[in-house]
Amino acid sequence: MPLATPDFEFLQHLVAKRSGNVIAPRQQQMIEQRLQKVLVSTGLDNVDTLMTELKGTRGHTLQDRVAEAITVNETSFYRDAHLFQAMRTYFIPEAMQRNAATRTIRIWCAAGSSGQEPYSMAMVLRDHFPQLDRWNVDILVTDLSEEMLERSRNGIYSQLEVNRGLPARDLVRFFDRRGSRWQVKSELRSMLRHQRLNLIDPFPPIHAVDIVLIRNVLIYFDQPTRQSILNRIGKVLTPDGHLFIGSAETMIGMNLPYERKVIDGTVCYQT
Ligand SMILES: C[S@@+](CC[C@H](N)C(=O)[O-])C[C@H]1O[C@@H](n2cnc3c(N)ncnc32)[C@H](O)[C@@H]1O
Structure with missing residues (x-):
């Protein structure tokens, strides 16, 4: 299910604060895919639960994890x-x-x-x-x-x-x-x-x-x-x-x- 706009905006803000990376609206699908990976690695049931945890006061480690998961890691040997x-x-x-x-x-x-x-x-x-x-x-x-x-x-x-x-x-x-x-x-x-x-x-x-x-x-x-x-x-x-x-x-x-x-x-x- 696509992310609700307030959740997407929350994630944009979170990523900007934690990693400085700027997330454009066109990257929403990529964000949704990365969140699925976070769900698997954390064992959380679904995106709603993840969002609730992220917004909670104890969510700092999870916030870092999400910010890291959302970075682009594309690389290759002898690039350029x-x-x-x-x-x-x-x-x-x-x-x-x-x-x-x-x-x-x-x-x-x-x-x-x-x-x-x-x-x-x-x-x-x-x-x-x-x-x-x-x-x-x-x-x-x-x-x-x-x-x-x-x-x-x-x-x-x-x-x-x-x-x-x-x-x-x-x-x-x-x-x-x-x-x-x-x-x-x-x-x-x-x-x-x-x-x-x-x-x-x-x-x-x-x-x-x-x-x-x-x-x-x-x-x-x-x-x-x-x-x-x-x-x-x-x-x-x-x-x-x-x-x-x-x-x-x-x-x-x-x-x-x-x-x-x-x-x-x-x-x-x-x-
Ligand atoms: C696209 S890769 C580039 C890799 C390599 N330098 C290259 O040119 O092939 C970008 C890397 O920057 C890292 N990155 C993004 N934001 C960062 C930040 N705030 N501090 C440190 N590394 C960051 C990502 O985790 C990712 O591994």
């Missing part, structure tokens, strides 16, 4: 392949040159979803920069969704997921077969560090990072929220570090301390 090529040809060598004294590279995937993006970074590093074995490489993966973080930690993907963007040679080299699915080898899994982080909240202390990927998440926020997030990220980026946003995202119209550059065909931002 040119970015990962440019990592190989320019951005990683440049960071290595800059950090030769400390032998440390810090990367932050700020909306890592189920892990395809950070594992793509890890594969580039392992494949093309064997000398980094003797470096301290820190890939921090954060996301709002505990469920996505858990998927990323486990690194287990369906055939369909590995078919999306992962070259056969990487599958052979970096994955083990697990029945009908594939698991990222532990040598790669151990390169990632996972942490739940809601981008709309004040950030916890984060060590200055050389490379930040915050891709395909800004589109879900309103302009002031985007601006606030990007401003705060600017403060954790090292002075010569690089920030990457999604190919459909832009900083146009925002008052931000970044300079836009195109390097090896890839758009990046520096403070």
Whole structure:
């Protein structure tokens, strides 16, 4: 049964407050599908019961769960392949040159979803920069969704997921077969560090990072929220570090301390 308008509006408000994501009226059907998933995972009988619980005073954990369930988690390996090529040809060598004294590279995937993006970074590093074995490489993966973080930690993907963007040679080299699915080898899994982080909240202390990927998440926020997030990220980026946003995202119209550059065909931002 379709959601009643007041319930849909309540959910729009709840999601905006908890995750900052803006839900458009045309997304009502998607919301209804996601609520069905919440019903299954909570064991609640129906949407009416769920709505009553959500509106109750003790519904905070449930509210977070619903807000997380309503986020869009779409991702794939080597999404926007040119970015990962440019990592190989320019951005990683440049960071290595800059950090030769400390032998440390810090990367932050700020909306890592189920892990395809950070594992793509890890594969580039392992494949093309064997000398980094003797470096301290820190890939921090954060996301709002505990469920996505858990998927990323486990690194287990369906055939369909590995078919999306992962070259056969990487599958052979970096994955083990697990029945009908594939698991990222532990040598790669151990390169990632996972942490739940809601981008709309004040950030916890984060060590200055050389490379930040915050891709395909800004589109879900309103302009002031985007601006606030990007401003705060600017403060954790090292002075010569690089920030990457999604190919459909832009900083146009925002008052931000970044300079836009195109390097090896890839758009990046520096403070
Ligand atoms: C579409 S995915 C993008 C994944 C990956 N960066 C990519 O480009 O393929 C968006 C991710 O942002 C996360 N997200 C949405 N709102 C968030 C918030 N307020 N704080 C942190 N992560 C959020 C979602 O849980 C989801 O995993």
